[in-house]
Amino acid sequence: MTFRLDFGTCGVGDPACDLAIAWTLLTADGRQVFRERLSVDDAAWARGRGWALWKTLVACARTLGRADREAANALRVLREILSG
Numbered sequence: 001m002t003f004r005l006d007f008g009t010c011g012v013g014d015p016a017c018d019l020a021i022a023w024t025l026l027t028a029d030g031r032q033v034f035r036e037r038l039s040v041d042d043a044a045w046a047r048g049r050g051w052a053l054w055k056t057l058v059a060c061a062r063t064l065g066r067a068d069r070e071a072a073n074a075l076r077v078l079r080e081i082l083s084g
Helices: 015-025 028-038 042-062 069-083
Strands: none
Touching: 015 028, 015 042, 015 069, 042 069
């Protein structure tokens, strides 16, 4: 058996990308508690929101014209991001 390590996508990324989950899984109240508990500054929070927007726009484009659960979820997340 042969194993191969692939380092093609290794690198240092923006830690704010981990904040995108706040818009995809949490309610507005949940996001507020999440942010307060993590003591996230305004710049990191804005970048996290940007990461969430990027990911959600990809999902919206992929599901355009569909009326299934994935499409509905992408639109729900987009509304969460745009509402603040």
